[in-house]
Amino acid sequence: MFLAISKRLLMLIPVLIGITMISFLLLQIMPGDPASRAMGTRASPEELQAMRELWGLGKPLWVQYLYFLRDCVTGSFGMSIFHKQPIIDLVAERLPFTLAIVGYSTVIALLIALPFAILAAANRGRMLDNVIRQIFVVVVAMPPFWLCYVLILWLALRMGWFATGGVGDGFVANIGRLFLPSLVVGLSTAALIQQSLRAALIDTMKADYIDTARAKGLRGREVFLRHILPNSLISTISIIGVRVSWIIGGTVVVEKIFSVPGLGSLLIDAIVSRDLPVIRGLTVFFAIMVVIVNLITDICYALADPRVRLE
Amino acid sequence: MSLLSVRDLITEFESPSGTARAVDGVSFDVKPGEIFGIVGESGCGKSATCRSILRLFGGASARIANGRITLEGAGDLAQMRERDLAQVRGRDVAFIFQDPLSALNPTMRIGKQIGEVIRRHRKASRAEARAAALQLLRDVHVTSPERRLDAYPHELSGGLRQRVVIAMALALRPRLIIADEPTTALDVTVQDQILRLLKERCDSLGTSIILVTHDLGVVSQICDRMAVMYAGRVVETGAVRDVLDAPSHPYTRALLAALPGQVSRDSQLIPIKGAPPSLIDPPAGCRFAPRCTFAQPQCTIGTAPGLHPRPAAAEGHFDACILNEVSHAAA
Ligand SMILES: Nc1ncnc2c1ncn2[C@@H]1O[C@H](COP(=O)(O)OP(=O)(O)OP(=O)(O)O)[C@@H](O)[C@H]1O
Ligand code: SF4
Ligand SMILES: [Mg+2]
Numbered sequence: 001m002f003l004a005i006s007k008r009l010l011m012l013i014p015v016l017i018g019i020t021m022i023s024f025l026l027l028q029i030m031p032g033d034p035a036s037r038a039m040g041t042r043a044s045p046e047e048l049q050a051m052r053e054l055w056g057l058g059k060p061l062w063v064q065y066l067y068f069l070r071d072c073v074t075g076s077f078g079m080s081i082f083h084k085q086p087i088i089d090l091v092a093e094r095l096p097f098t099l100a101i102v103g104y105s106t107v108i109a110l111l112i113a114l115p116f117a118i119l120a121a122a123n124r125g126r127m128l129d130n131v132i133r134q135i136f137v138v139v140v141a142m143p144p145f146w147l148c149y150v151l152i153l154w155l156a157l158r159m160g161w162f163a164t165g166g167v168g169d170g171f172v173a174n175i176g177r178l179f180l181p182s183l184v185v186g187l188s189t190a191a192l193i194q195q196s197l198r199a200a201l202i203d204t205m206k207a208d209y210i211d212t213a214r215a216k217g218l219r220g221r222e223v224f225l226r227h228i229l230p231n232s233l234i235s236t237i238s239i240i241g242v243r244v245s246w247i248i249g250g251t252v253v254v255e256k257i258f259s260v261p262g263l264g265s266l267l268i269d270a271i272v273s274r275d276l277p278v279i280r281g282l283t284v285f286f287a288i289m290v291v292i293v294n295l296i297t298d299i300c301y302a303l304a305d306p307r308v309r310l311e
Numbered sequence: 312m313s314l315l316s317v318r319d320l321i322t323e324f325e326s327p328s329g330t331a332r333a334v335d336g337v338s339f340d341v342k343p344g345e346i347f348g349i350v351g352e353s354g355c356g357k358s359a360t361c362r363s364i365l366r367l368f369g370g371a372s373a374r375i376a377n378g379r380i381t382l383e384g385a386g387d388l389a390q391m392r393e394r395d396l397a398q399v400r401g402r403d404v405a406f407i408f409q410d411p412l413s414a415l416n417p418t419m420r421i422g423k424q425i426g427e428v429i430r431r432h433r434k435a436s437r438a439e440a441r442a443a444a445l446q447l448l449r450d451v452h453v454t455s456p457e458r459r460l461d462a463y464p465h466e467l468s469g470g471l472r473q474r475v476v477i478a479m480a481l482a483l484r485p486r487l488i489i490a491d492e493p494t495t496a497l498d499v500t501v502q503d504q505i506l507r508l509l510k511e512r513c514d515s516l517g518t519s520i521i522l523v524t525h526d527l528g529v530v531s532q533i534c535d536r537m538a539v540m541y542a543g544r545v546v547e548t549g550a551v552r553d554v555l556d557a558p559s560h561p562y563t564r565a566l567l568a569a570l571p572g573q574v575s576r577d578s579q580l581i582p583i584k585g586a587p588p589s590l591i592d593p594p595a596g597c598r599f600a601p602r603c604t605f606a607q608p609q610c611t612i613g614t615a616p617g618l619h620p621r622p623a624a625a626e627g628h629f630d631a632c633i634l635n636e637v638s639h640a641a642a
Pocket of ligand 2: 604606
């Protein structure tokens with residue numbers, strides 16, 4: 001196990017070299033001079049020149065790349081032009097909020113998806129199954145920004161149950177603060193989990209070992225809780241993994257609307273303020289996260305299903 | 312005195328193409344301590360008959376439409392509430408499925424899977440159940456049983472897995488074990504061992520077995536009595552010696568005639584010409600008629616012929632061919 005994990009972490013190296021190269025080159029082939037793009041049109045030639053010096057823009061391309069690589073390896077991921085801070089510090093400030101949404105929305109998704117998946121599987125092919133399916137289709141089809149505003153208008157402004165946005169201090173305060181954004185993100189996760197868990201449950205119910213369990217005399221609930229549900233849940237691990245990778249960089253709209261200072265809004269702000277090093281650094285950081293989340297997913301899989309071995 | 316008595320059992324499967332009567336008026340008895348063989352070609356309703364006894368139909372939408380399944384001392388299993396039937400399952404009647412790999416939960420350790428049936432029916436702590444499971448594994452001659460307790464099914468060979476399944480079935484010393492082709496999914500080399508193990512263990516516990524098989528050699532070697540099924544019905548039944556030495560139903564005769572030489576070890580059923588009728592809308596009269604070399608016009612009229620003794624047949628030897636009915640034989 002330990003060996004397999006180390007091996008996977010070693011495999012990170014070539015992936016990272018690839019990612020850093022791509023994100024470096026992408027910004028490189030953007031037209032125009034990075035310094036003037038960053039500083040805008042009002043900058044004096046002297047200022048622009050100073051900027052170029054600072055970034056090493058006069059140096060050959062491969063030297064610039066090595067600088068960037070050094071920043072990635074030492075963990076700073078470069079300096080933000082706008083914030084004048086190492087990018088890793090910006091990430092460290094915001095990552096907790098993003099991770100909170102990741103965890104919170106996944107919990108909400110499971111709480112919603114589990115009962116509906118079980119209900120749908122138990123009534124497969126019947127009316128209730130269809131109604132549940134239709135409801136989740138509608139949920140997925142709703143644009144997130146629209147859903148955000150509906151929730152703000154209804155639950156925050158009309159009912160006054162939640163704040164309209166922003167984050168609070170400490171864990172308890174944020175349970176309320178982050179509920180609505182996590183709900184929006186969690187609803188689409190719930191739809192995905194419900195769909196796959198329903199299919200997995202129906203599949204597992206047909207398995208021979210379920211007959212064996214019933215042949216032992218186990219009652220319906222025991223068969224369900226000990227044999228059907230655990231074996232069906234295994235398949236949702238990969239879905240949660242994919243969603244988590246996506247949420248880490250993909251909650252831009254939700255974070256913006258609810259003024260959550262997470263990684264998504266950091267990225268948007270960097271794009272708006274043309275903070276190129278931040279865009280570049282975040283790209284690499286997201287890539288690392290995807291690889292790590294994948295690894296964690298695979299570890300969970302191997303732990304849950306003894307037939308699966310971590311390669 | 313019978314341990315299990317099945318009478319006029321009808322079991323229907325719902326499928327998109329219609330309702331199939333997989334079991335259509337089946338009757339047989341299993342006596343204490345005996346091994347009762349069921350043979351017949353694929354799709355004739357052997358598994359459906361077995362599954363009806365414990366009402367284990369997997370994911371299929373099946374129902375028992377008629378009949379009594381009387382287990383001595385327990386009453387009619389066909390009428391029993393699901394909750395009461397669950398008491399019978401595993402304790403009085405156990406089931407051994409065809410493929411031991413798919414019959415074991417892939418994510419649960421062997422010891423726990425065996426312990427589960429013990430803890431369901433008896434007050435036992437985890438440790439007690441584990442100790443009992445260990446002894447059961449020893450009883451079925453599993454090598455290094457301590458290690459196997461913590462193994463997962465995929466870590467065992469096919470033969471070992473079926474031993475585990477047998478250990479599980481024997482856990483509460485049931486009075487009847489239903490074994491639906493218990494060796495078909497196994498390597499030929501271990502099939503014999505597994506069958507002998509099953510017989511040896513059941514003999515020593517006085518457990519009866521219903522053994523479904525495609526192998527007439529196995530029936531002739533280890534079964535006491537047998538039934539031959541065709542298209543959802545029993546067409547001949549009796550003591551194994553009587554049926555195999557003096558088959559009276561044309562279907563049984565065709566089966567035996569297709570075998571090269573005597574019934575011996577490894578006398579797998581060889582398909583005879585033609586196909587069985589549909590079970591969704593079966594033809595009138597004898598269902599074997601289209602393939603029967605003795606078929607008469609009266610064979611295809613009315614309801615399917617029932618079991619009756621042939622003139623001069625041994626006791627308990629019945630068949631369902633109208634040519635063997637007393638009236639015809641006398642005419
Ligand atoms: N899951 C199912 N859904 C619908 N019909 C079924 C199902 N299982 C069995 N049947 C019907 O019941 C009939 C008997 O099936 P069964 O499995 O009892 O045959 P069998 O004698 O055990 O055959 P085999 O030797 O292949 O195991 C089939 O021909 C089919 O029409
Ligand atoms: S009843 Fe007629 S068709 Fe059926 S087995 Fe007898 S002779 Fe053949
Ligand atoms: Mg079968």
